[in-house]
Amino acid sequence: MLLIPCPYCGERPEIEFSYGGEAHVVRAPANATDAEWTAFLYQRSNARGSYAERWRHAHGCGRFFNARRNTVTDFFEQTYKIGEVPA
Amino acid sequence: MQKFSAFALAKEALSGQKGWDRQWRDAAPKPAYEAIIVGGGGHGLGTAYYLAKKHGLRNIAVLEKGWIGGGNTGRNTTIIRSNYLFDESAALYDHAVKLWEGLSADLNYNVMFSQRGVLMLSHNVHDEQVFKRHVHANRLNGVDNEWLSPEQAKSFCPPLNIGPGMRHAVTGAALQRRAGTARHDAVAWGYARAADALGVDIIQNCEVTGIDRDASGRISGVQTSRGAIATRRLGIVAAGNTSVLMAMAGQRMPLESYPLQALVSEPIKPIFPCVVMSNTIHAYISQSDKGELVIGAGTDAYISYSQRGALHISSHTLEAICELFPMFRRMRMLRNWGGIVDVTPDRSPIIARTDVPGLYVNCGWGTGGFKATPGSADLFAYTMAKDEPHRINAPFNLERFGAGRLIDEAAAAAVAH
Ligand SMILES: Cc1cc2nc3c(=O)[nH]c(=O)nc-3n(C[C@H](O)[C@H](O)[C@H](O)COP(=O)(O)OP(=O)(O)OC[C@H]3O[C@@H](n4cnc5c(N)ncnc54)[C@H](O)[C@@H]3O)c2cc1C
Numbered sequence: 001m002l003l004i005p006c007p008y009c010g011e012r013p014e015i016e017f018s019y020g021g022e023a024h025v026v027r028a029p030a031n032a033t034d035a036e037w038t039a040f041l042y043q044r045s046n047a048r049g050s051y052a053e054r055w056r057h058a059h060g061c062g063r064f065f066n067a068r069r070n071t072v073t074d075f076f077e078q079t080y081k082i083g084e085v086p087a
Numbered sequence: 088m089q090k091f092s093a094f095a096l097a098k099e100a101l102s103g104q105k106g107w108d109r110q111w112r113d114a115a116p117k118p119a120y121e122a123i124i125v126g127g128g129g130h131g132l133g134t135a136y137y138l139a140k141k142h143g144l145r146n147i148a149v150l151e152k153g154w155i156g157g158g159n160t161g162r163n164t165t166i167i168r169s170n171y172l173f174d175e176s177a178a179l180y181d182h183a184v185k186l187w188e189g190l191s192a193d194l195n196y197n198v199m200f201s202q203r204g205v206l207m208l209s210h211n212v213h214d215e216q217v218f219k220r221h222v223h224a225n226r227l228n229g230v231d232n233e234w235l236s237p238e239q240a241k242s243f244c245p246p247l248n249i250g251p252g253m254r255h256a257v258t259g260a261a262l263q264r265r266a267g268t269a270r271h272d273a274v275a276w277g278y279a280r281a282a283d284a285l286g287v288d289i290i291q292n293c294e295v296t297g298i299d300r301d302a303s304g305r306i307s308g309v310q311t312s313r314g315a316i317a318t319r320r321l322g323i324v325a326a327g328n329t330s331v332l333m334a335m336a337g338q339r340m341p342l343e344s345y346p347l348q349a350l351v352s353e354p355i356k357p358i359f360p361c362v363v364m365s366n367t368i369h370a371y372i373s374q375s376d377k378g379e380l381v382i383g384a385g386t387d388a389y390i391s392y393s394q395r396g397a398l399h400i401s402s403h404t405l406e407a408i409c410e411l412f413p414m415f416r417r418m419r420m421l422r423n424w425g426g427i428v429d430v431t432p433d434r435s436p437i438i439a440r441t442d443v444p445g446l447y448v449n450c451g452w453g454t455g456g457f458k459a460t461p462g463s464a465d466l467f468a469y470t471m472a473k474d475e476p477h478r479i480n481a482p483f484n485l486e487r488f489g490a491g492r493l494i495d496e497a498a499a500a501a502v503a504h
């Protein structure tokens with residue numbers, strides 16, 4: 001089980017969190033083409049290595065935040081609040 | 088290729104087993120191939136075999152970064168069944184089951200396909216409705232599947248607990264009798280040996296690190312840890328690593344890769360006659376011919392390439408196993424591992440051409456592609472040889488996401504295996 005540093009509450013065990021998938025995927029505008037909608041809804045970088053992703057501290061403060069985690073080692077490089085720019 | 092037969096076995100038994108050949112050559116890469124398959128799992132090796140056998144291609148290589156069968160093919164719980172809900176899926180998975188039925192003879196290699204039956208347990212009204220709907224849909228598609236009462240399920244699988252004290256009572260089960268298991272390693276080795284005999288080069292310890300395209304955008308070759316190799320026809324069959332490889336050709340995929348775990352117990356005498364799955368409390372179990380209980384757990388919540396899952400995931404499955412089969416409560420688990428599964432939004436695979444000329448992809452099998460190995464390989468070989476899909480895999484294209492024509496087995500089953 002991972003220990004995840006919530007930017008509000010500090011390190012907590014993984015089972016307190018829910019996963020939100022890739023971060024910084026920008027919503028397609030209402031007049032987007034089918035290709036743009038496909039990219040927004042379905043395509044993900046699914047990177048092997050450093051990955052930006054969303055988490056929610058569902059059984060804690062309840063808040064969403066972003067993280068950068070290495071998907072090979074599972075090591076959390078950093079977590080940051082929504083709206084913050086990663087270091 | 089030296090044929091396996093009762094006669095050959097007897098002869099070798101008498102002469103100290105010294106006369107067996109290598110099963111396949113340890114090939115070194117040639118400068119160019121007519122077709123290259125990336126990924127030496129069952130699907131990739133099978134694709135090479137069918138390309139050579141059914142489509143007459145001779146100059147084919149399978150590139151594998153580690154050892155063949157070392158990916159999900161060698162890590163899975165080997166459940167084979169075809170009782171999927173939608174017409175497209177039933178046709179796809181049943182095509183595979185039909186090939187499984189003749190595979191040992193076709194490859195002259197015992198893949199130990201055992202149609203011992205797969206029992207899928209229902210624990211509540213919702214399960215019952217979903218499974219009965221599957222039973223009816225399957226029957227309309229000519230796929231066997233039947234509904235059993237708890238008592239009938241217990242007589243089919245005597246270790247099953249259907250007693251009143253259960254937290255998640257068994258309210259019935261769907262049984263596919265033609266379903267079962269096969270020996271995972273034998274599938275990789277059998278295809279490798281048969282493909283090698285048709286001249287396919289199986290190149291291990293050869294990681295693909297780049298994909299080359301010519302001025303027109305067409306595939307022209309690959310960069311590997313063992314040098315550059317030219318080809319104009321490239322098939323990516325890399326399971327959890329598909330997104331990484333497709334990114335080398337500038338393609339973003341509708342895939343996410345998750346660790347999926349399994350574990351085996353200490354070996355015991357034959358006790359467990361079939362395969363039992365419970366999607367609701369998340370456990371799958373069968374007994375291997377070596378005697379180990381083979382148990383499948385769930386995926387981790389997050390994307391990872393770590394090839395190991397979290398302990399709380401496997402503990403959760405073991406709790407379910409202990410409740411369903413109280414007689415296993417005191418058994419010890421010997422090994423626990425993970426594989427990286429590539430999951431699509433609709434939990435159906437992609438066996439298709441891509442927007443890049445000469446580039447084909449077979450992926451998205453997620454948590455449940457072992458069962459499809461021969462069918463997937465056969466259809467992907469067809470697609471690569473003819474540059475167009477076979478009728479059966481035509482719906483499993485990349486365009487279905489943009490077009491909204493999902494084959495939503497995720498919604499149909501909630502879990503796939
Ligand atoms: C724990 C677990 C349990 C499962 N249980 C079942 C089950 O009961 N029933 C079922 O039907 N399915 C099951 N599955 C799913 C099944 O294992 C897979 O869908 C199937 O085996 C995929 O086969 P494959 O040949 O496509 O992939 P793999 O066997 O993973 O082969 C892909 C190969 O590509 C290689 N590769 C990757 N990147 C590169 C590169 N850059 N260069 C060269 N080679 C590369 C890898 O090393 C690997 O050997 C399970 C999976 C897991 C992990």
Ligand SMILES: [Zn+2]
Binds near residue numbers: 061062063
């Ligand atoms: Zn918090």
